Amino acid sequence: MSNNWLRDYTVLALRLQKTIDEHTNYESLEEYQPPEWYEQVRHEPVQPADVLAQHAQELSASLSQQGFEAHRERYLAKQVRALETVALRLRGERFTLQEELERCFDLQIEWLPESSFEEAYTLYDEALPGSGDIAERLRRWRASVTLPPEKAHLLPSFLQRALDEARRRTRALISLPADEQTGIQVIHDQPVRAVACYLGEHRGRVHLNPQVPFPLSDLFYVLCHEGYPGHLAEAMLKDDALIQERGYLEQRVCFLYTPQLVLSEGIALLAHEMLFAPGEAQQWLAEHIYPEAGIDPDTSDLTKIHRANDLLYGVSCNAAWLLREGRSPAEALDYLMRYRPMSEEAARRELASMQRPFHDTYIFTYFHGRRLLEPYLQGPQRQERLRQVLTQQVLPSDLSMREL
Secondary structure, three states, rough: OOOHHHHHHHHHHHHHHHHHHHHHHHOOOOOOOOOHHHHHHHHHOOOOOHHHHHHHHHHHHHHHOOOOOOOHHHHHHHHHHHHHHHHHHOOOOOOHHHHHHHHHHHOOOOOHHHHHHHHHHHHHHHHHHOOHHHHHHHHHHHHOOHHHHHHHHHHHHHHHHHHHHHHHHHHOOOOOOOEEEEEEEOOOOOOEEEEEEEEEOOOOEEEOOOOOEEEEEHHHHHHHHHHHOOOOHHHHHHHHHHOOOOHHHHHHOOOOOHHHHHHHHHHHHHHHHHHOOOOOOHHHHHHHHHHHOOOOOOOHHHHHHHHHHHHHHHHHHHHHHHHHHHHHHHHHHHHHHHHOOOOHHHHHHHHHHHOOOOOOOOOOHHHHHHHHHHHOOOOOOOOOOHHHHHHOOOHHHHHHOOOO
16 A cells, blocks of 8 residues: 555656646756656646645545654655645745745744854955955955866866765765766756756766856865765665665655755765865865866865855845745845855856746755754764765754754
């Protein structure tokens, strides 16, 4: 009986994704889907929102009859509630931002006071070469570590080199499938800098958008996030530990607007810090990348710069809150540029991502995912705890209540 329930759960998630794609005119990248169920959904018409919401409510009502162990049932209950919430939004119902974040992502959030961004500005001031205006120093520094156009042909080899190093260090930290393999592919006309796609059978792909400026200082920040020990490592390890070993078929589909993505983005933002002690990534780049790229090492501190970047995801959370309150895109753009040291072009890309239908809440997964996981992945147990979150079903509220 439970396998029928899991099939219905997966089909509902696939139907919701198909409906969202229809609303957004956004072509999803190739990614692994349960083939027998995916083919069914691919060939059927888009389902009415009323029907999708009813299916979610039926799944919720019958969950307790499936005989799942307590934590798995609690996990699935929150996942189904997220699916129901998306279906209700498709039907035209509206929630406050706090309601939707609690229902979709298992998060309790508040507006972040602007004083909380001061730590990031202090980190930038300590980490960036020179003195004076932080935004200008950050702009100059990023320009100094960005591959010159005449050397753009070197970028694929740099990316592969850094990906191989991230994989090697991850293997020293946690066991990966022996046959895993990941490639890098260029994409265009997508509103992202980089995105990982799991293709099944321990195969992955990192898509990178060359139209978005790529400072070489971000090689590990991006490739650890998307690859190892971030998104692709998590997908491969959960494929083995949950799907293959335990028959958790619900893991075969990844629907963005659900609690599991909070932990995924938190792991991904912390991924480079799990592999590199302060200064190590910078030293590796200085030895293996910068000479060939014609970049001179400087006095910057990558660890602090990336930490500041992550803290200022909170600015984007507040900007998304303004949009949800009905404030104009111009006001949200002004807020982004006032509190994040970023170019207008970068701020407009950020705003465009937030304005994608059904994506206005996703920015919160980054800031709050890292905030929840960071204290947990500290101390002598950090390696075992990393293995735990990469191989088990963990909810944001588990970390809030320390139930792990």
